[in-house]
């Protein structure tokens with residue numbers, strides 16, 4: 001298991017449109033991607049670029065969204081997860097399981113088009129961790 005760069009910080013929001021305005025106005029964000037739907041993952045997504053990482057704004061795609069519960073508890077939204085890059089998602093998932101961590105589901109394609117998997121917040125002191133296989137050519 002090799003810890004790679006912080007790819008993004010996931011921020012849940014009830015409104016990507018409103019959050020975009022906040023990041024543009026208060027943080028001076030200039031490079032903001034077009035929001036897009038990820039129905040397979042139950043979210044709408046929009047990436048706000050920072051020089052060394054991204055903010056991943058996520059809004060529920062529907063009432064079955066995995067972030068619906070989070071927003072019921074935190075109606076204004078908030079920091080939802082952090083995503084680290086790893087060279088090999090299957091090796092990373094096996095490493096987590098071998099060390100007693102709870103890997104949530106199987107690797108599947110995430111918002112960057114590469115395999116991702118999540119590890120339960122209880123294994124990281126209350127922080128939801130996403131692992132993402134480093135895009136080919138970025139190694």
Ligand SMILES: CC[C@H](C(=O)O)C(=O)SCCNC(=O)CCNC(=O)[C@H](O)C(C)(C)COP(=O)(O)OP(=O)(O)OC[C@H]1O[C@@H](n2cnc3c(N)ncnc32)[C@H](O)[C@@H]1OP(=O)(O)O
Nearest residue numbers: 010041043066069070080104110111112118121126127128
């Ligand atoms: C994949 C596309 C995109 C990408 O980057 O490519 C994304 O990142 S999409 C992100 C949305 N998808 C996910 O979050 C999938 C993984 N998440 C889950 O499987 C669930 O959300 C889970 C298991 C983390 C929480 O389950 P649930 O929402 O049903 O909430 P519970 O009430 O059962 O939570 C149990 C326990 O965990 C605490 N919790 C929940 N969410 C978070 C969080 N985001 N950060 C920290 N802690 C969290 C919750 O408060 C409960 O704590 P407890 O002390 O037991 O009350």
Ligand SMILES: [Co+2]
Nearest residue numbers: 010056083130
């Ligand atoms: Co993410």
